[in-house]
Amino acid sequence: MARRILVLHGPNLNLLGRREPHVYGTTTLADVEAGLRRRAEAAGATLESFQSNNEAELVARVQALLDAPVDFVIINPAAFTHTSVALRDALAAVKVPFIEVHLSNVFAREPFRHHSYFTDLAVGMICGLGPQGYLLALERALAQP
Numbered sequence: 001m002a003r004r005i006l007v008l009h010g011p012n013l014n015l016l017g018r019r020e021p022h023v024y025g026t027t028t029l030a031d032v033e034a035g036l037r038r039r040a041e042a043a044g045a046t047l048e049s050f051q052s053n054n055e056a057e058l059v060a061r062v063q064a065l066l067d068a069p070v071d072f073v074i075i076n077p078a079a080f081t082h083t084s085v086a087l088r089d090a091l092a093a094v095k096v097p098f099i100e101v102h103l104s105n106v107f108a109r110e111p112f113r114h115h116s117y118f119t120d121l122a123v124g125m126i127c128g129l130g131p132q133g134y135l136l137a138l139e140r141a142l143a144q145p
């Protein structure tokens with residue numbers, strides 16, 4: 001069966017390309033998603049992307065994995081990285097392997113960005129590599145046993 005991958009994007013990532021381009025670059029979310037879809041299709045995998053500015057919607061999308069599982073999740077929780085016990089608990093509940101991605105190097109930024117509620121549950125975390133971070137996470141998602 002084709003490998004199923006879900007990519008989750010947290011708040012304000014819909015503004016990629018227009019949002020603080022000196023920090024997040026000029027690539028749009030649509031560009032990121034197109035690149036991921038191309039690579040997934042070439043590998044025979046299915047890839048779904050979901051962005052929300054709403055914590056409850058992200059929690060609900062993760063909870064839905066209990067009844068309709070995927071093989072791997074790639075998530076940039078954005079600001080929820082630093083605040084959301086609820087989204088962390090949802091990922092723990094569904095037990096799906098995931099990689100946490102951040103476009104910017106959160107450790108080179110304000111101290112409040114240094115803590116993540118996700119990293120200890122994640123297979124791994126990629127930060128500071130811009131949109132390439134998503135593609136590297138996808139390579140692992142495709143190769144994960």
Ligand code: DQA
Binds near residue numbers: 011077078080081101
């Ligand atoms: C981010 C880093 C977060 O601290 C920030 O709140 C974001 C984006 C990143 O991709 O670098 O919205 O997750």
